[in-house]
Amino acid sequence: MIIFMDRKLRMGMIGGGEGAFIGEIHRIAARMDGQIELVCGAFSSNPAKSKRSGESLYLPFDRIYDTYQDMIEKESSLSEAERMDFVSIVTPNHVHFDPAKQALEHGFHVVMDKPITFDLNEARKLKQTVDDTNLILCLTHTYTGYPMVKEARQLILNGALGDIRKIYVEYPQGWLSTLLEATGNKQADWKTDPDKSGMAGCMGDIGTHAANLAEYITGLEITKLCADINTVVEGRKLDDDGSVLLKFNNGATGVLFASQVAAGEANNINVRVYGETGGIEWKQEEANKLQVKWQDKPAEIRRTGNDKNYLSGMALHNTRLPAGHPEGYLEAFANLYRNFALMVKARIEDKQPKQEWLDFPGVYEGIRGMLFIEKVIESGNSDKKWIGLS
């Protein structure tokens, strides 16, 4: 860890109360490196639940708020030595835009879960606010936080594979193989509800991760797509599956598929990229391994490890342990928080950030994700073969 400030950053959380999944993930990620402390929160739209949640997190009673509006306002009025530095927004999609906008407008940096907003229009407005306030926004596309994803990106950007020709990205899950939302499952409930998730289900929840991973790892942009979008489980209100043909801005082509009805799969996001001389393959469930396959040499297995000198600086910066000590999802998530924290500290102390600290997703990736959602759903409903993204 690079440290140059004499205190931890102070985080306030919006959402993530009892029964939530992603809130505790964010808190562990924020805690991991000892650079951030949770100082306040509005953990639920239900004030009693917010209180209980805050108490279980050992927060002082007066820093547990009934609403995020309340939190943002009251924290603003605290002294600089006391008030939170940033908010972490971990609510369902329909409660992303407003708290983010308010936080920014009150001078707080923002970490927020993806997809960035409820729809593309909100995303564009939020970009305006980020631009206007010149504050820092981190969007938690977790999979970009893995060291071996960063290694793959560096290999590709450095031209090790030659021009990129093919990109295959997949995200099969099986957890929505049945009508789970009918059983009271909290995650299934909001993720399949168009009023909370937006126009897409599977494509918004995990399709955006896949699209982001494809663009991040290659440095390319999807320019056209052709989608087959399905609602496989009867009674479901949003898509739970889709397959998409892709065209990229350098002429490469590819396939993206995401499914939440691939029974037996857990969280098997993976990506393959092929260039003129070789290809890479990364599977999140074996996250510490990056396969590099060459047309004319033996395949390589690169592995995480902060003692592996053959790895890129970008990979090493995002690795905590020596080789052979597996790191996982929480560490990848913590890398987003760590780089965000380094940037916020640099801002506070008016220092020059390093290249490595800038490497986390933000509002640009947020807009790309919302554009993907809009166009992939449009394509799914269309008889036209190719739909442009622009």
Add this chain to the structure above:
Amino acid sequence: MIIFMDRKLRMGMIGGGEGAFIGEIHRIAARMDGQIELVCGAFSSNPAKSKRSGESLYLPFDRIYDTYQDMIEKESSLSEAERMDFVSIVTPNHVHFDPAKQALEHGFHVVMDKPITFDLNEARKLKQTVDDTNLILCLTHTYTGYPMVKEARQLILNGALGDIRKIYVEYPQGWLSTLLEATGNKQADWKTDPDKSGMAGCMGDIGTHAANLAEYITGLEITKLCADINTVVEGRKLDDDGSVLLKFNNGATGVLFASQVAAGEANNINVRVYGETGGIEWKQEEANKLQVKWQDKPAEIRRTGNDKNYLSGMALHNTRLPAGHPEGYLEAFANLYRNFALMVKARIEDKQPKQEWLDFPGVYEGIRGMLFIEKVIESGNSDKKWIGLS
């Protein structure tokens, strides 16, 4: 091996002379179980080359022919005790139809390489000849010969996964990442030449294998497709890459991709099928392993082994060795020859064949393959989203 005839079957070969790849594969496959002997051949359109090839295979001089026409005629005139029982056709695609038709019309059964013919029209005419002659035709879609593919098919047909919802089939290769056909490589030369291969390159050579595997393993039929077909390497005359969205006759959807420019990949055909309760995954490069993933139970690894009682009879019938003794591509290929031989022997001896012997691809699969080729190329050239297969 089940044996009930007092002699080996006699095979004549068309094609497969010096420098050919697939001819020796067919010969090893035919030899493996000691039920078939090569008795004659027309190994090349170049008579001197045919002679040299036949001699190196220890054939008597008078059974090495200058042309296949010559072979078919002269063998017909030999005594029943001497003449070949069947021909094996291992020539490029444009020399499939005529030798097959002539062989059948002279009373010889046929084994032939895929795709079955140069175009769909020829395939339909060949079906007529098969129907008219009532002889046996085996089309070497090799991958259906693997025991674990048969195991997967049995699991699916028996309903172990519930209704099938998703099918992903892939066939990445890297060998045509450069303009190999400009270097004098014999395989690359004819496989990228529209006069020898037909209207498709990659889609004909390996796309058909992938489509066949998807249909074989599920017992379903592709009804619609939407394809992105590419010629990635400059100067190439046929497609070397393609990705296809699929719809199946039970309502399932899927993706097929095949590429010969996936640099670093060798022959990585693989398939995943998901039903209501679980999924299967099979990768040819780890052919002895079948993964079965369940939504509510630990995943299973099934492995080849004629001592593994949990395997289906269909898998066991196509396995030569106890568990832990890997079988490979040649054994899968030999399974096609073995089942074909068992059927031919049953025909000769007028015995009732067993269900297991019938389980090899024939003229139906050949027509499905040609239909796939025509439609996938049509779709690649079309702005229409979905093209029907019928």
Add this chain to the structure above:
Amino acid sequence: MIIFMDRKLRMGMIGGGEGAFIGEIHRIAARMDGQIELVCGAFSSNPAKSKRSGESLYLPFDRIYDTYQDMIEKESSLSEAERMDFVSIVTPNHVHFDPAKQALEHGFHVVMDKPITFDLNEARKLKQTVDDTNLILCLTHTYTGYPMVKEARQLILNGALGDIRKIYVEYPQGWLSTLLEATGNKQADWKTDPDKSGMAGCMGDIGTHAANLAEYITGLEITKLCADINTVVEGRKLDDDGSVLLKFNNGATGVLFASQVAAGEANNINVRVYGETGGIEWKQEEANKLQVKWQDKPAEIRRTGNDKNYLSGMALHNTRLPAGHPEGYLEAFANLYRNFALMVKARIEDKQPKQEWLDFPGVYEGIRGMLFIEKVIESGNSDKKWIGLS
């Protein structure tokens, strides 16, 4: 997380200053669940270094101590509302016994790194102190913290494999393939120095982990061993490699090997156990996977995931994430801290602990480890075939 106390536990650290490896691991592990806060430390025998280390951890100046003796004494004199609850000892082996003993005698619980002490005699004396003070001691045999290790143990204890017959445990590393201690590497320096490590190098550092894993996962005890102990790299003062034949108290036999000169290996601890009907295999570098191989059924792959109902309660209690979200070394380490914390809180609040909380290594495992070290080195030097452990 189960929480029932109204504050975090307070930790003081001994060792783990600048340049140390394992200190930050302990701190991350302690931080991860938000139940423990670092309140003080004596991070180095060099006071200036201790200060710098404490400041970089945002500790108040007056809680950064020059020596551990100082820390223990001064913390003892603080009010109950302020003083640390326990110490975490992360010094080289020769500075384990004294701080642990002093901490216990001043009423502080202890977490400490393995091996427990410099020699067996110290370990026995420390056991006496633990018994006398009735305080809680956690020894960080990290690998027992992995959920799939716990799952394997439960399968075995529940008799799923029948009587245990064979145990193979391995720990190959390659980092000492050269005379690294001659280059100023801090870890290599003390780990190969008999004055700091004790009588064993490789066997003490990682052999003890392997022996502990074998005993933990089976619930058995090693009763006899026969060792081949080597110093492979010239100039090294302690063993860097060894292989050991094992006999267990139920009649099972096995092999343990550990090496720090297996060039190319990182941290590849793994274990296989076979019983009458099947076996298990776990590899730390693929920690989220447990293979269960059956003689008469397909092999199973069990995977971590707090939503995997087929897993044992013991595995689920030690899992933070849903299936498909890899957990790693830090989470395994944090499980030790979490269970220790739950036990300490139960003690403070005088509540009944749950079975799951008791499941971490302590002084018994510490003595087993020291006994292993003494006997394995004795065997390495002996012409006698079998040496008893008792």
Add this chain to the structure above:
Amino acid sequence: MIIFMDRKLRMGMIGGGEGAFIGEIHRIAARMDGQIELVCGAFSSNPAKSKRSGESLYLPFDRIYDTYQDMIEKESSLSEAERMDFVSIVTPNHVHFDPAKQALEHGFHVVMDKPITFDLNEARKLKQTVDDTNLILCLTHTYTGYPMVKEARQLILNGALGDIRKIYVEYPQGWLSTLLEATGNKQADWKTDPDKSGMAGCMGDIGTHAANLAEYITGLEITKLCADINTVVEGRKLDDDGSVLLKFNNGATGVLFASQVAAGEANNINVRVYGETGGIEWKQEEANKLQVKWQDKPAEIRRTGNDKNYLSGMALHNTRLPAGHPEGYLEAFANLYRNFALMVKARIEDKQPKQEWLDFPGVYEGIRGMLFIEKVIESGNSDKKWIGLS
């Protein structure tokens, strides 16, 4: 295939009749490349069974013999143009020596199954006969026939790993986890019978394979061993399990274990070798893959493929297919027959053999195996720690 003779070699088989396992393996291996034809056999000590077996192999009635003595004598009296060139001996161990000796003394080359003889004394006498007759003897240590084993050997002999320090070789099987010999299983019956197998069970059947693999792949010799030999299943007459500490003639050390009671394992022979700079790992059940792990570079995966130019000539010579087309146990076995056949042909035609053809196990490896058996059993019964092999 390199071919320079105008006919196939002629093989006679001893043993391998109905119900045998390894006989058909030998026949497939011999057939595979079309260079060898089975011309006669004495397939069983039961003449009626021998007849039935020979008929099912389409042999002429007069070349199916009642006894091997009869076969050797009668074939000797046939014309050079007709008589067999060599015998293949696939009987239980107690019927190895005599037929091999008689065949050699009648001028026939020999292929025979391992272990070479019933005891070391017989092996030494057989070596004398081989020396006296100057004929060719191939001992089917199958695992040395795999291309990736040859690749590993070449890497090691070429010094790619530096001096060799550690060798771990394992052979776990589970098929004798129960008292299978009490159920009428033919293989189990003779392999656990000291009158047929010799002094060792597991150590003779598979321990010798492991020892041979370790010596072959490294080019080293075991000089000392210390063994723990067990009979795990009650009622069994020979060992079914053992673990052995090894010392090699260059100072390297290692471990060998073999077990037939590792329930759940099929035929999992594997080997790891570590030198100064890296290590190799090969697992027979994933035979087409060779892992090469480097201390300072990414690990490599080498794969079979006669189009993989990075492989050694020795590996390429023993490969039939392009990369991505898996080869297996039968192909490895066939490599032994192929190299033997090339050597016999070279002898017949008085040509200079190539280096690659010489690369198969013979009487030297046979004596090494018998020495291993004698010493490992002696060690298992001894209180002495180390037993020398000499």
